[in-house]
Amino acid sequence: MHSKIISLTRLSENYWRLRLTKPSGFNFQAGQYISLLVHPDGHRRTYSISSPPSTSYLDLLADVTPMGFGSRYILSLNSGDTINFIGPLGKFVKTSDGLFLAGGSGIAPYLSMQSSPILWSLRRKSDAFPVKHTRIFYTRLELTTYLKSHISYLNFYLCGSPSYVSGLTKIIISLGVDPTHLHTEKFV
Amino acid sequence: MKYTPGSEKKPKKTRYQVKVIAGKCIGAASCAAVASMTFRLSNLNDKQLAEIIDQDGNVDEEKLLAAQSCPTSAIVVYDTKTGKKIWPK
Numbered sequence: 722m723h724s725k726i727i728s729l730t731r732l733s734e735n736y737w738r739l740r741l742t743k744p745s746g747f748n749f750q751a752g753q754y755i756s757l758l759v760h761p762d763g764h765r766r767t768y769s770i771s772s773p774p775s776t777s778y779l780d781l782l783a784d785v786t787p788m789g790f791g792s793r794y795i796l797s798l799n800s801g802d803t804i805n806f807i808g809p810l811g812k813f814v815k816t817s818d819g820l821f822l823a824g825g826s827g828i829a830p831y832l833s834m835q836s837s838p839i840l841w842s843l844r845r846k847s848d849a850f851p852v853k854h855t856r857i858f859y860t861r862l863e864l865t866t867y868l869k870s871h872i873s874y875l876n877f878y879l880c881g882s883p884s885y886v887s888g889l890t891k892i893i894i895s896l897g898v899d900p901t902h903l904h905t906e907k908f909v
Numbered sequence: 910m911k912y913t914p915g916s917e918k919k920p921k922k923t924r925y926q927v928k929v930i931a932g933k934c935i936g937a938a939s940c941a942a943v944a945s946m947t948f949r950l951s952n953l954n955d956k957q958l959a960e961i962i963d964q965d966g967n968v969d970e971e972k973l974l975a976a977q978s979c980p981t982s983a984i985v986v987y988d989t990k991t992g993k994k995i996w997p998k
Contacts, residue, residue, distance in 0.1 A: 756939060756978040762998050763977045767939055807974060810942035883935040887956075907937050909980035 722747065726802045727778055729795075734847035735786045736826065737795060738771070741779040741804065749774055751833040752815060754908070755781070755808030759794035766791035767908055769829035769880075770809070782829040784848075813880065813906035820874040822864075822889060824881020828852065830906065831880070840864060842885065865892055872896045880906040925969040925995070926987045927961060927976060933983035934958045940984055944975035948984075959983065 727740040754769040768791075772780035785792035798804070813830055821831045821839045825848070831839050837854030842864055849857055858864040877893055879886050886907045894900055927947065929940075936957035940948040946966030950957045967975070976984035976996045986996040 756943065756974075763973075763996065765939075765974075765978045766980060767937070767978065807943065807978070810939065810978075812942075883937075907935060909935065909937060 722806055722808070724779065724804055724806065726798050726800050726804065728800055729798060732782075732850040734845070735784055736848060736850060737783045737785060739768075739781040739783060739795065739798070740772075741781065743777060743779050747779075747809070749809035750814045751835070752813040752830040752906075753809035753811045753833075754830075755779075755806040756810060757781075757791070757794075758805040759790045764790045765807075766794075767810070769826070769833070769908070771829040771832040773833055773835055780832075782826050782832070784826040786844075786848075811906065813878075813904065815878070816904070817876050819876030819878055819902075819904075820871070821878045822880070824885030824889075827879075827881035827885070827906070827908070828855075829880075831878070836878070840867065842881070861888065864889075868892065868896060872898065876902045876904065878904045880908075882909065883907045921965070923965045923967075923969050923972065924988060924990055925972050926964060926989050927972050928985045928987070929959045929961060930983045930985065931958055933981045934979075935981055935983075937980055939978035939980065940975040943978050944971045947972055948975060 722744050724741040724744055730738045732738055751774055754767045756765045756767050759766050768781040770779055771782040783795045785795055815834045821836050824842045828841050839855040841855050842858050843849055879889050886905050938950050940959050941950055944967040947963055948959050949962050951960045973986055976986045982997040988995050
């Protein structure tokens, strides 16, 4: 599947929003992602769609901190460039209300779902950009302390790196949450 | 290149053989999303890891795309005709 870059917007020091044309017939559910071809050799990287399904364009949220194949590719793009991707992929969709926890660019699916409240973990203050109904945490301790006093939610959604998701899963289960009410998505 | 998620046409015998390197897998599930008849996630020692359910579950093109979609290059693809590894390069 092909799409053209409409715009690239720098949201914070390392976070970029890519706005793409939506190919005709491309339908997705909020929370799904695409697999983007980022190198002529065939390397692909996954990016969650951060725009709601109702919009006429597709937004992707990219954290370029790693500076690997994906980051370098994203930063090389210009408006009008054509990109190649497969998708939509994934089953991380909202089935009920709850508390939405995100690590880094793991906030993207929640933006697409237009879900809140969001507890957003970031490494640096310079990575933050304004998102409605979102509380930002810079340390695990800060987040855990907050969770202990706000554990009254039935459902929890977790999206972020494997270490973020596995670490938070243990903490949330230790606080007495039924594991069947945890919905998780891991990515690199 | 036409992509069909989890081809419904099960190939009789595919040319590419895939292998999952468990130590590299993080359970991102891209492989299972792209080639759902070949890969699935299963629980192993409290971790969700990719496993192969059927070498011939998807056509070669889909199996290669699944491997290329893996963010940690945990899937190796061999061409059984030449005996050579074709992914990762």
